[in-house]
Amino acid sequence: MAWLLLNPLAVRMYHLYKESNVMQKNKPSSIKGLFLPAIALCSLFVTGNVAQAALVNYSFTGGVSNISGALLSPTMNLTSHVTGSFQFNNATGGVGGNYPGAVKAMTVTIGGYSSSFTPGANAITISQNTNLGGGLLGDRWNLATAATGLPTSGYTPYSFELLLDREGGGLFSNTNLQNAPSLSSLTGTRWRLIFQDAEGNLTQVRGAINSLTAVPLPAAVFLFGAGLISLVGLGAGGLRNLRGTQQA
Numbered sequence: 001m002a003w004l005l006l007n008p009l010a011v012r013m014y015h016l017y018k019e020s021n022v023m024q025k026n027k028p029s030s031i032k033g034l035f036l037p038a039i040a041l042c043s044l045f046v047t048g049n050v051a052q053a054a055l056v057n058y059s060f061t062g063g064v065s066n067i068s069g070a071l072l073s074p075t076m077n078l079t080s081h082v083t084g085s086f087q088f089n090n091a092t093g094g095v096g097g098n099y100p101g102a103v104k105a106m107t108v109t110i111g112g113y114s115s116s117f118t119p120g121a122n123a124i125t126i127s128q129n130t131n132l133g134g135g136l137l138g139d140r141w142n143l144a145t146a147a148t149g150l151p152t153s154g155y156t157p158y159s160f161e162l163l164l165d166r167e168g169g170g171l172f173s174n175t176n177l178q179n180a181p182s183l184s185s186l187t188g189t190r191w192r193l194i195f196q197d198a199e200g201n202l203t204q205v206r207g208a209i210n211s212l213t214a215v216p217l218p219a220a221v222f223l224f225g226a227g228l229i230s231l232v233g234l235g236a237g238g239l240r241n242l243r244g245t246q247q248a
Helices: 002-006 008-023 030-054 218-247
Strands: 055-067 081-089 098-100 103-110 113-133 136-149 156-167 188-196 202-215
Touching: 055 188, 081 136, 081 202, 103 136, 103 188, 113 156, 156 202
Parallel strands: none
Antiparallel strands: 055 081, 055 202, 081 103, 098 113, 103 113, 113 136, 136 156, 156 188, 188 202
16 A cells, blocks of 8 residues: 555545445445545556656667777668667756766667666756857757677777757756757757777767657556556456445
């Protein structure tokens, strides 16, 4: 019954259910079959909302615009298609538009090569009127995280970065942590995967993205399904109680 603690309405329904048991102990039990589904319904909606309140998932696709000669291979080159995803906690605290530890997952596949999130330094940064490079100023949504993957040509993934820019600003009204902006509102997108060798030398592959899509959280879907199953099961139990009372 731990889920009751998250839902005051469910708590109230549970107490009413207990009171009805005392009042109806010598009467038909059909009320029991009605109260339990109601409690499950309260829990279903609130639990689902809690699950979706903090974690946000995105998928993206793109291409390669530049790659170091050391990384060139038949499976990773300038013609490689890029796919990936990332997850972040939009309830992460921060100061001045910087939210360290917000990133919870990341994958990027470049042709036949894949890299993924690893615990370490990561952050999402929301910037207004910042230097975008090339003498341009504007707003930026920036994700950066430590990365891992198999060695290739003596280099191992070190970090991944995604930059979503709008020249001239107007992308954000404040620097609170917020969802990634839509591609239609941007003037530039960049990603890069940085590699490091045993001596600490760095090299990279980079490009742009051409699609960015928010995707449902599997955990939220699972909780909704589990709650729905409970609701149906409890409702069926109530119908059996009602039929038994009618037959008596």
